[in-house]
Amino acid sequence: MEIKAIVGDITQLDVGAIIVNLFEGVHTPGGATGAVDRSLDGAISSLIEEGEIRGKKGELTLIHTLDKIAPHRVLIVGLGNREQFDRDGVRFVSGEALRYLRRLGVQRIATIAHGAGIGGMDPQTSAQAIAEGSILGLYKFDKYLDKKENSKDIKEVLIVESSESKISALGKGMEKGRVFAQATNLCRDMVNEPANFMNPGRMAMIARELAAELGLEIRVLERAQMEELGMGGLLGVARGSEQPPKLIILQYWGDPGNQSNNLGLVGKGITFDTGGISLKPAAEMGEMKGDMAGGASVIAAMKAIGVLKPKINVTAIVPATENMPGGSAQRPGDVIRAMNGKSIEVENTDAEGRLILADALCYARHMGITRLIDVATLTGAMTIALGHVYSGVFTNNQELCDQVLRAGKASGERIWQMPMHEEYKEQNKSSVAEIKNTGGRPAGSITAAQFLAEFVDDTPWVHLDIAGTSRTDKERGYNTKGATGVPVRTLINLVLDLSQG
Numbered sequence: 001m002e003i004k005a006i007v008g009d010i011t012q013l014d015v016g017a018i019i020v021n022l023f024e025g026v027h028t029p030g031g032a033t034g035a036v037d038r039s040l041d042g043a044i045s046s047l048i049e050e051g052e053i054r055g056k057k058g059e060l061t062l063i064h065t066l067d068k069i070a071p072h073r074v075l076i077v078g079l080g081n082r083e084q085f086d087r088d089g090v091r092f093v094s095g096e097a098l099r100y101l102r103r104l105g106v107q108r109i110a111t112i113a114h115g116a117g118i119g120g121m122d123p124q125t126s127a128q129a130i131a132e133g134s135i136l137g138l139y140k141f142d143k144y145l146d147k148k149e150n151s152k153d154i155k156e157v158l159i160v161e162s163s164e165s166k167i168s169a170l171g172k173g174m175e176k177g178r179v180f181a182q183a184t185n186l187c188r189d190m191v192n193e194p195a196n197f198m199n200p201g202r203m204a205m206i207a208r209e210l211a212a213e214l215g216l217e218i219r220v221l222e223r224a225q226m227e228e229l230g231m232g233g234l235l236g237v238a239r240g241s242e243q244p245p246k247l248i249i250l251q252y253w254g255d256p257g258n259q260s261n262n263l264g265l266v267g268k269g270i271t272f273d274t275g276g277i278s279l280k281p282a283a284e285m286g287e288m289k290g291d292m293a294g295g296a297s298v299i300a301a302m303k304a305i306g307v308l309k310p311k312i313n314v315t316a317i318v319p320a321t322e323n324m325p326g327g328s329a330q331r332p333g334d335v336i337r338a339m340n341g342k343s344i345e346v347e348n349t350d351a352e353g354r355l356i357l358a359d360a361l362c363y364a365r366h367m368g369i370t371r372l373i374d375v376a377t378l379t380g381a382m383t384i385a386l387g388h389v390y391s392g393v394f395t396n397n398q399e400l401c402d403q404v405l406r407a408g409k410a411s412g413e414r415i416w417q418m419p420m421h422e423e424y425k426e427q428n429k430s431s432v433a434e435i436k437n438t439g440g441r442p443a444g445s446i447t448a449a450q451f452l453a454e455f456v457d458d459t460p461w462v463h464l465d466i467a468g469t470s471r472t473d474k475e476r477g478y479n480t481k482g483a484t485g486v487p488v489r490t491l492i493n494l495v496l497d498l499s500q501g
């Protein structure tokens with residue numbers, strides 16, 4: 001699909017459909033919507049009058065133009081309440097509108113830059129959001145379907161503006177949106193892929209392909225090197241699986257002369273989580289093919305970073321393994337040692353994410369990383385706390401956390417900060433080792449974060465628990481069923497912000 005920003009009169013374009021909009025409570029449409037209304041002899045305003053068009057967020061109303069104007073159809077999208085409208089609203093309605101038009105088989109579409117008129121949004125932001133919402137909303141994972149649902153894909157989306165002065169900003173935003181969305185869709189592809197294909201070796205291969213394509217540095221540690229480094233956490237989890245574990249290290253050098261200007265992105269890469277010997281129940285276990293979503297998100301973010309080339313060094317580190325209950329699997333009660341020498345009692349083999357992340361965080365520090373973000377589908381308790389709406393964020397450094405929260409706001413990926421009081425650490429105390437890998441039922445996401453904190457010492461660190469947000473059962477706005485690609489766009493925004501000092 002091509003997206004272009006052009007100067008023109010939207011009522012004069014020979015396209016299958018044009019998209020205009022309306023805020024809730026507006027009776028006389030203005031701007032481009034008003035112009036279209038007049039050229040259709042007041043068709044839109046009379047539908048508003050009759051109460052069919054109310055402007056509710058995501059509302060879609062289709063009008064056939066019957067040769068009154070060049071475009072064959074007009075789609076009026078509701079933007080909702082004007083006070084609550086923001087760039088995520090633009091993404092939302094773009095996703096809804098384009099999926100609707102694809103179902104109708106429309107292939108050439110023109111849209112106005114939502115919000116850039118009376119909405120007061122700058123045109124670059126609007127165009128970026130339109131590109132993101134469109135590309136994300138049209139995403140589908142149908143490679144294993146023999147009968148494809150939408151055989152006709154949308155070929156072209158034009159963002160149309162009447163004045164020349166906004167075109168360069170629109171074009172810039174559109175390009176940026178494309179990069180953000182394509183990286184997000186790479187993450188979605190990896191997460192949606194079944195675990196018989198998306199195994200640790202495949203994750204490493206995708207990282208290798210990205211490195212070759214974008215000139216990134218890549219290193220993949222094998223079992224022998226993990227043994228040398230004493231990575232008892234990653235090796236312990238990998239014991240039950242026939243798949244060899246991989247530690248994937250993908251580096252982007254945007255400020256090579258200034259090595260300490262760096263950021264580490266660590267992502268949990270459990271390509272399937274059976275729970276191990278502490279086996280999970282059968283119901284919904286298949287969802288655990290997505291337990292590498294954190295790892296996928298950091299690899300995918302590197303794709304955008306490699307294209308946008310910010311002035312900062314970024315290292316993605318992904319410990320990748322299956323968590324299987326094989327004959328040599330680790331057992332509940334086993335004691336292992338992480339790379340930093342700390343002994344861990346494995347009370348429950350299903351709390352495997354924190355074990356592999358412990359080693360990856362140690363390795364990041366060993367590499368000289370000065371700021372760390374980790375992303376993981378870490379705890380079921382995260383979904384109990386925040387549902388599928390917000391990811392949880394935990395930190396030992398409020399300044400870095402605030403930067404993540406800000407980057408999240410710009411991306412529309414909702415993030416809520418959770419408390420990290422010392423007192424929660426007591427739940428991780430073991431009588432046979434330095435620490436144990438479960439803290440009991442109360443505040444399960446916080447005790448998991450406190451466990452990770454033991455392996456970063458005082459390096460500024462932020463932990464994102466995306467267990468509730470990495471996938472969705474609902475087609476909604478720019479999300480489709482399956483992987484969401486959270487928090488790829490937040491990570492990209494964060495890296496761009498940090499690179500600007």
Ligand code: BES
Nearest residue numbers: 291348350351377378379380381438467
């Ligand atoms: N991968 C799971 C967490 C998870 C659950 C993610 C559901 C997405 C949806 C993680 O490895 C896990 O099993 N955590 C356990 C920890 C417990 C044993 C302390 C959990 O949350 O039950």
Ligand code: MN
Nearest residue numbers: 273350351352
């Ligand atoms: Mn688990």
Ligand code: ZN
Nearest residue numbers: 270273291353
């Ligand atoms: Zn897991």
